[in-house]
Structure formats: C-alpha cells, structure tokens
Amino acid sequence: MNGEPVSVIIPAYNAQDTIDETLRSVRSQSYKALEIIVVDDGSRDQTVAIARRHMEIDPRVRLIEQANAGVAAARNRGWQAARSDMIAFVDADDLWAPTKIERQMAVFDRTDETVGLVYCWYLVVDAQGAVTDDRHRPNWRGDVLERLFHGNFVGNGSAALVRRQALIDAGGFESGLREAGAQGCEDILFYCRVAEGYHFEVVEEPLVGYRYLPGNMSSDMTRMLRSWMLVVDEMLGRHQDAAPTLREGLHFYSAWLLERTLLQRQPRYVLPILSLLLRHHPVIAMRIIAFDLPWIGTRLAKRVVTRLARGRGPIRPQVTTRFPIGDLK
Numbered sequence: 008m009n010g011e012p013v014s015v016i017i018p019a020y021n022a023q024d025t026i027d028e029t030l031r032s033v034r035s036q037s038y039k040a041l042e043i044i045v046v047d048d049g050s051r052d053q054t055v056a057i058a059r060r061h062m063e064i065d066p067r068v069r070l071i072e073q074a075n076a077g078v079a080a081a082r083n084r085g086w087q088a089a090r091s092d093m094i095a096f097v098d099a100d101d102l103w104a105p106t107k108i109e110r111q112m113a114v115f116d117r118t119d120e121t122v123g124l125v126y127c128w129y130l131v132v133d134a135q136g137a138v139t140d141d142r143h144r145p146n147w148r149g150d151v152l153e154r155l156f157h158g159n160f161v162g163n164g165s166a167a168l169v170r171r172q173a174l175i176d177a178g179g180f181e182s183g184l185r186e187a188g189a190q191g192c193e194d195i196l197f198y199c200r201v202a203e204g205y206h207f208e209v210v211e212e213p214l215v216g217y218r219y220l221p222g223n224m225s226s227d228m229t230r231m232l233r234s235w236m237l238v239v240d241e242m243l244g245r246h247q248d249a250a251p252t253l254r255e256g257l258h259f260y261s262a263w264l265l266e267r268t269l270l271q272r273q274p275r276y277v278l279p280i281l282s283l284l285l286r287h288h289p290v291i292a293m294r295i296i297a298f299d300l301p302w303i304g305t306r307l308a309k310r311v312v313t314r315l316a317r318g319r320g321p322i323r324p325q326v327t328t329r330f331p332i333g334d335l336k
Contacts, residue, residue, distance in 0.1 A: 010116075013093045013108055013168070014042040016085030018078050022099035023053040025218065028136065028332070029099050030061045030068070032216075035333025038108040043068045045099075046085040049075030054099070078164075079180035079193045086179065092171045101165040102136065102216030105333035110210045111168040123173030123205025124198070126166045129215035132330045136216060148209050152202040156242065156252045158259055159195040163217045169201065177201045184234055191227070192234035199242055216330035228264045228276040232283055235260050258291045262299040269307055 015033055019026055026045070033043055045058040047070065055072065062068045073084055078098075086094045093115070097103060111125045131140035145160040154160060161167060177200035184190045201207075239253050246253070261284055268276040284292035 009040045010038070010112060011093060012040045012042060012091040013038065013095055013112065014044060014086065014089030014091035015095045015097060015108075016082055016089065017043070017045045017097055017099055018048055018081035018085065019045055019050060019054050019058070019099035020048040020075065020078070020081070021050045021052045021054060023050075023057060024134075025100040026054055027057050027061075029097060029101060030058070031335055032103040032105075032332040033097060034061065034065050034067070035105055035335050036103065036108050037105050037333075038112060041067050041108070042090055044085045044089060045070050046081040047072045048077070048081040049073065077182055077185035077190055079182040079185060079190070082164075082193075083179040083182065086171070086174055089171075093168060094171055094174060095168045097165040097215075098163070098218075100218040100220065101163070102132065102218070102330050102332050103165070104212075104214040104216075104331055106212075107214040108168065110212060110214060114208045114210060115168070115170075118208060120170070121206050122208050123176075124167050124169045124201050125208045125210065126161045126168075127210040127215060128213040129162055129166055129217045130213045130330055132216040132218050134218070134220060136218075136330050136332075138216075138328050138330055139219070141213065143213070144211070146209055146211055147207065149206050150202070151207045152199065152246075153249060153252055155195065155199050155202055156246075156249055157256045159192075159198065161194070161198055163215065164194045165217060166215045167198070170205075173201050173205050176204050184237060187233075187237065189230060189233040189237050191231040192238050195235070196238045196241065199238065203245070216332075228268050228273070229279040229283060232261060232264055232280055236283075236287060254288070254291065257288060258294065261291060262295055262303070265295065265300065266303045266307070269303065 047055050058070050062070060071084060071088060082096055095108060107127065111127060114125045128143050130138045133139050143162055147154045147160050177197060180193050180197050184193055235257065239257050242253055243250060265277060265280055281292055
C-alpha cells in the first residue's frame with residue numbers, strides 16, 4: 008500500500024543482536040511509502056554494519072551516525088533529518104507487525120488535524136521474540152493529557168505515529184533527562200507535551216512487539232523514578248491545577264516500580280527508591296510504606312505459594328506464541 012510518505016526513525020546503540028529483526032519488521036510493512044532512518048548513537052559493535060547491509064538491499068534505508076548522546080538526541084536527529092510530515096519511531100530491539108503503519112495511517116486519513124498522534128497496542132516479547140504478556144489494551148483517545156498524568160498508557164517509544172508539526176510544537180524529545188542522569192521517561196514526557204496541544208487516537212490491535220530485556224534502560228529502577236519525578240516537575244510548572252492527579256500518578260508509578268523490583272528479585276532497589284521518595288515526596292513515601300508495600304508483599308507471597316503448590320516452580324513469564332513479523336521476499 009502506498010500513500011503519504013512516512014519516515015521511520017530507529018535510534019540504535021549497540022543493537023547488533025536485535026536490529027536486523029527490527030529492520031526486517033519495518034521493511035516488510037504493508038505500507039510501502041517509507042523512509043527508514045537508522046540513527047546510530049555511537050555503537051561499538053556491529054550495528055552500523057548490519058544497517059549498511061539493509062541499505063544495500065533496500066534504498067528506503069538511510070544511516071546517520073553520531074557520537075553517543077542518548078536515545079532522545081538520536082530520535083531528534085532522525086526526525087529533524089526526515090523528509091516526511093508523518094513520523095514513526097521504533098527502538099532497535101522492538102518489532103512491528105506488518106500492518107502497523109497501514110492501520111495508523113488509516114486513522115489519520117479519517118480524522119482532522121486536531122489529532123497529532125496515533126498509538127497502538129503492544130505485546131511484550133522476550134529475546135527470541137516470543138510473547139510473554141498480552142494484557143496491554145488501553146483505548147484512551149481525544150484529550151488524554153490528564154490520563155497521561157496517571158501513567159504512560161501508550162507504554163513505549165515504538166507505538167506512536169505522529170505529525171511533524173506536533174513534534175515541532177512539543178520540542179521533540181527531551182535530551183536534558185540524560186544530562187541530569189535521569190533518562191528513561193523520555194517517552195511519557197514527549198507524549199504529555201504532544202497531548203498539551205493535540206488529541207490522540209488509537210488502533211485497537213497489538214501491532215508492536217515491545218522487547219523486555221534484563222539489561223535495558225528501564226531495568227534501573229531508581230533512575231526511572233528520578234526521571235518520572237522530572238516529568239512531574241515540568242508538568243506541575245504548567246498545570247498547577249492538576250497537582251493531585253500528578254501526585255497520584257507518581258504514587259502509582261512508585262508502587263509499580265517497587266512491585267516490579269521484587270518480582271524480578273532485585274531488592275537492592277527498594278531502599279534507594281524509598282529514600283528518593285522520602286527526600287522529595289515524603290507523604291507518598293509514607294503511604295507506600297504503610298499501605299502499598301504490605302499489600303505488594305502479601306500478593307507476591309500468594310503468587311509464589313500458589314505456583315509452588317501447583318508444581319510450577321518460581322514465577323516466570325508465560326510464553327504463548329511468537330510475535331508476527333512479515334516475510335521479506
């Protein structure tokens with residue numbers, strides 16, 4: 008399918024183990040009018056060589072190389088060099104289903120320019136592309152800013168197709184989070200900035216394979232919390248009336264981080280997370296200590312006991328099937 012061109016930005020840093028499959032999933036889109044820009048962010052492995060092999064096969068693929076500056080700077084470099092007015096982003100370890108761009112462009116075609124961003128559902132996949140979680144099913148649309156204050160329902164940086172003008176109005180992605188040692192929430196901050204001026208729409212299909220790997224950025228729980236706090240600070244500066252919602256979102260996110268920390272058997276993050284909260288948001292910290300942590304502990308203990316009683320051993324993700332990507336001819 009051809010239509011208005013779409014530029015796809017792939018920030019990549021030491022992604023040799025995954026970028027080949029990511030590029031295959033992008034190149035096999037049913038929507039063919041694509042410009043595919045790989046922005047290598049100072050990789051020291053074979054990422055560039057793999058990208059160049061795809062360039063030799065597919066003239067839609069371009070490569071930009073830069074010194075390491077972080078994912079936000081790499082995304083910004085890509086969309087600023089893009090030729091299209093419609094921009095999509097996909098991380099170099101994620102996957103797209105073949106109809107991802109086609110479905111999203113169909114939404115833009117039937118809506119007006121008040122819609123600045125269309126997202127889709129995603130499936131969590133492991134290193135082999137096997138689906139481990141299929142529960143992501145949000146359907147928030149229209150004016151979603153307050154809903155984003157509760158949490159990042161879009162879920163990742165590979166699910167959005169956005170108008171260039173919305174990117175310009177939002178100032179792109181915030182590279183200052185990395186400079187502050189608090190990278191990790193670039194996606195939610197960008198979505199909030201876009202939602203300040205535009206409506207969102209959604210394709211209610213799981214068209215992204217979001218790859219969760221133990222060593223990725225979101226595995227540093229304390230840094231992720233610092234990053235979320237900076238998002239809250241920026242939004243509070245422009246939306247004081249939303250302070251209760253933003254604090255509720257911070258409470259929810261902090262409790263979720265602690266549960267994830269314990270579920271992944273990384274208790275070393277518990278005290279740093281609580282210490283950070285006590286310094287900056289003591290009321291939230293005390294609520295979590297008094298109410299959330301006991302509830303989390305009880306729930307996790309019940310899960311372990313139940314699984315052991317059934318002879319299933321420790322808690323592990325349930326693999327169901329492989330994420331579907333297109334076949335390149």
